[in-house]
Amino acid sequence: MSELQLRFQIQIQIHMKKWPLWEVFVRSKNGLEHRHFGSLHAADADMALENARDVYTRRNEGVSIWVVESKNITASNPEHNGEMFEPAQDKVYRHPTFYDLPDEVKHM
Amino acid sequence: MSPERKATIMSEEQINNLEKQFEERIARDEKIEPKDWMPEKYRKTHIRQMSQHAHSEIVGMLPEGNWITRAPSLRRKVALLAKVQDEAGHGLYLYSATETLGISRDEMYEQLHTGKAKYSSIFNYPTITWADMGAIGWLVDGAAIINQVPLCNTSYGPYARAMIRVCKEESFHQRQGFEIMLKLSNGTPEQKEMAQDALNRWWWPALMMLGPTDAESVHTEQSMKWKLKRKSNDDLRQQFIDQTVPQADILGLTIPDPDLKWNEERGSYDFGEINWDEFWQVVKGHGPCNKERMKARVGAWERGEWVRDAAMAYAEKSQERKKKQVV
Numbered sequence: 001m002s003e004l005q006l007r008f009q010i011q012i013q014i015h016m017k018k019w020p021l022w023e024v025f026v027r028s029k030n031g032l033e034h035r036h037f038g039s040l041h042a043a044d045a046d047m048a049l050e051n052a053r054d055v056y057t058r059r060n061e062g063v064s065i066w067v068v069e070s071k072n073i074t075a076s077n078p079e080h081n082g083e084m085f086e087p088a089q090d091k092v093y094r095h096p097t098f099y100d101l102p103d104e105v106k107h108m
Numbered sequence: 109m110s111p112e113r114k115a116t117i118m119s120e121e122q123i124n125n126l127e128k129q130f131e132e133r134i135a136r137d138e139k140i141e142p143k144d145w146m147p148e149k150y151r152k153t154h155i156r157q158m159s160q161h162a163h164s165e166i167v168g169m170l171p172e173g174n175w176i177t178r179a180p181s182l183r184r185k186v187a188l189l190a191k192v193q194d195e196a197g198h199g200l201y202l203y204s205a206t207e208t209l210g211i212s213r214d215e216m217y218e219q220l221h222t223g224k225a226k227y228s229s230i231f232n233y234p235t236i237t238w239a240d241m242g243a244i245g246w247l248v249d250g251a252a253i254i255n256q257v258p259l260c261n262t263s264y265g266p267y268a269r270a271m272i273r274v275c276k277e278e279s280f281h282q283r284q285g286f287e288i289m290l291k292l293s294n295g296t297p298e299q300k301e302m303a304q305d306a307l308n309r310w311w312w313p314a315l316m317m318l319g320p321t322d323a324e325s326v327h328t329e330q331s332m333k334w335k336l337k338r339k340s341n342d343d344l345r346q347q348f349i350d351q352t353v354p355q356a357d358i359l360g361l362t363i364p365d366p367d368l369k370w371n372e373e374r375g376s377y378d379f380g381e382i383n384w385d386e387f388w389q390v391v392k393g394h395g396p397c398n399k400e401r402m403k404a405r406v407g408a409w410e411r412g413e414w415v416r417d418a419a420m421a422y423a424e425k426s427q428e429r430k431k432k433q434v435v
Contacts, residue, residue: 017420018214021207038270039204041213043416044423055200058193059277078144 162202232395239306245285
């Protein structure tokens, strides 16, 4: 492959590369957790932060932003919700109301 | 019966079952989230409606962008800039919500740029005077709010969440438009005339924004089921008219409809015939600005290509440099 061809190929590759997708998490004020706000496209993490500022916090909605490239998130599959979450359903003994106490016991 | 044949029947049955469960979930007001199973038609309908909605926000920046540099005062200019920036933001919320259904941003852009996807026809009308900024905010955003508020409760989670954010931001848009109209209406006779002229031109297209009449609307029944729609187009239109006519009275302007009349019995305004031929002409691409809008949009996309590529090349180079430093 000639140098020119190679350069052309590289150019095409660059051209084909799209800005990846990022998930945006915003802490609306100190004391609260970061919450998922949405997503956006950006070339890199710095740009993702700047874009997140402009897209999701135009009206003081946040004091802190996290961005993470969407491909780095591992999500559970709703089709497996049964084996994933149902085991918790029959464990009532994990709740305080499961335990019988005489009425005289206050504040417990 | 061959085992394969049996397997297909099973899966058809399974699909029917899944569909039934799906419809029941929506009827119970449960939200559908991106990774949940959904009927193909639900996915497609949502991709169509949500991407059209996003495209409308993006193309909707163009008629107003026309006046940013010519706003009559700094106060008006910062407000208009903020409004146009909001519209970019609304487009981005909606595009990213649509992407959760498995279509890429680039595919959506391509559909817009090739004319395969539509956007709201209202943006194919020209903005020829400053009063048009007032009329758009007051009437176009007013009609948009009526269309959009019910969507905050729609069944698809990412769409509903995006719409809640959009609706919160939209009310400033309508107020800034009404304020422009009020100022002009209370100004010199020429200014008042300008406001009246803008109302004359935007009134009917704004009524058309609420969609074809119920008799002509093809998607209504299914959309009601999926909560993409809570009220019919005609009901929404009546709601818009009933709330807007008293506002025109406050402005001292006349709605350009000789048949407009309060109907005591219905508790609503009767109104004149809408020119649906005009509506369909504009939808089909023959409005005053269809070509201009697409040219501006595609041009901006193409002229920005080297910037997008350069940003990507820079990101990759920085990444490589970091890797080398680690070694």
